[in-house]
Amino acid sequence: MTVYEEKKGKTILKEENLLSGEKIRGRRREKRKKENTDKRFVEREREMGRGERREEEKEGVVMANDFFWSYTDEPHASRRRQILSQYPQIKELFGPDPLAFLKISVVVLLQLWTATSLRDAGWLKILAVAYFFGSFLNHNLFLAIHELSHNLAFSTPVYNRWLGIFANLPIGVPMSVTFQKYHLEHHRFQGVDGMDMDVPSYTEAHLVTNVVTKAIWVIFQLFFYALRPVFLKPKPPGYWEFINLFVQIGLDATLVYFCGWKSFAYLILSTFVGGGMHPMAGHFISEHYVFKPDQETYSYYGPLNLLTWSVGYHNEHHDFPRIPGNKLGCVFS
Numbered sequence: 471m472t473v474y475e476e477k478k479g480k481t482i483l484k485e486e487n488l489l490s491g492e493k494i495r496g497r498r499r500e501k502r503k504k505e506n507t508d509k510r511f512v513e514r515e516r517e518m519g520r521g522e523r524r525e526e527e528k529e530g531v532v533m534a535n536d537f538f539w540s541y542t543d544e545p546h547a548s549r550r551r552q553i554l555s556q557y558p559q560i561k562e563l564f565g566p567d568p569l570a571f572l573k574i575s576v577v578v579l580l581q582l583w584t585a586t587s588l589r590d591a592g593w594l595k596i597l598a599v600a601y602f603f604g605s606f607l608n609h610n611l612f613l614a615i616h617e618l619s620h621n622l623a624f625s626t627p628v629y630n631r632w633l634g635i636f637a638n639l640p641i642g643v644p645m646s647v648t649f650q651k652y653h654l655e656h657h658r659f660q661g662v663d664g665m666d667m668d669v670p671s672y673t674e675a676h677l678v679t680n681v682v683t684k685a686i687w688v689i690f691q692l693f694f695y696a697l698r699p700v701f702l703k704p705k706p707p708g709y710w711e712f713i714n715l716f717v718q719i720g721l722d723a724t725l726v727y728f729c730g731w732k733s734f735a736y737l738i739l740s741t742f743v744g745g746g747m748h749p750m751a752g753h754f755i756s757e758h759y760v761f762k763p764d765q766e767t768y769s770y771y772g773p774l775n776l777l778t779w780s781v782g783y784h785n786e787h788h789d790f791p792r793i794p795g796n797k798l799g800c801v802f803s
Contacts, residue, residue: 566794
């Protein structure tokens with residue numbers, strides 16, 4: 471449980487297992503058993519960020535070759551109620567980021583300008599620029615779309631949706647609307663087997679078990695991320711997904727027509743390498759990697775938060791998804 475304590479004149483976050491007592495855990499599990507509900511798929515396999523905990527195992531024992539299973543409820547709802555009961559002033563941080571539109575626009579225009587500038591460049595230069603520059607921009611936009619999925623740019627949801635489609639343009643493939651559809655379920659049903667598509671599947675966890683397969687999985691991480699819901703929980707596309715598709719096709723076709731395939735390839739490469747073996751993509755694994763049996767979400771407080779909309783403050787984000795990235799640091803400090 472995250473609580474706040476005064477230290478050296480500052481209010482800081484402190485991790486304590488306030489909600490992990492045996493009586494509370496047992497009560498939750500008994501309730502879930504009586505309701506005959508499914509086991510909750512809490513974490514990625516230990517070697518991939520998941521493990522398994524069964525009822526009969528001793529508490530605190532982590533198995534390296536199986537899954538953590540839990541009968542408890544999604545943890546952050548309880549944490550949120552507990553923290554807000556003690557620190558109601560946190561609600562003052564709720565609401566949109568007034569600079570989100572400006573920040574997104576700058577990155578979108580910079581990336582599109584870079585793509586047009588590389589129309590006559592050699593492939594080696596395109597690859598180098600994509601990895602060392604474009605990947606940072608496109609991953610920044612991916613996480614901007616993450617912000618927008620929580621309506622953290624405007625108070626009106628439809629404006630966030632349109633801005634998400636705009637932020638999607640340099641990524642090259644339509645994903646903003648579909649991402650929101652599945653990502654909100656990640657918050658609502660964190661770790662639920664068959665519901666949470668943000669964490670690897672049972673098949674992935676049991677196939678990716680050595681250095682070679684892990685390296686392949688990390689390199690092609692975006693493909694697994696995109697295709698996982700298609701196979702495990704497909705949903706029919708809606709009106710907004712078609713808008714996202716047609717707008718994206720329009721931009722891609724225009725770019726190819728006026729600047730050629732190299733400019734378009736630069737955008738796709740920036741997306742691909744930025745979501746694979748790249749420092750910006752490390753949060754995909756670290757956010758819900760199992761380090762402690764009773765903790766499901768972890769935070770990173772390093773400098774990359776400046777480029778990633780503070781997605782590193784992931785524990786804080788799951789506790790308070792209505793707080794924009796530019797204010798998540800205030801929860802911690």
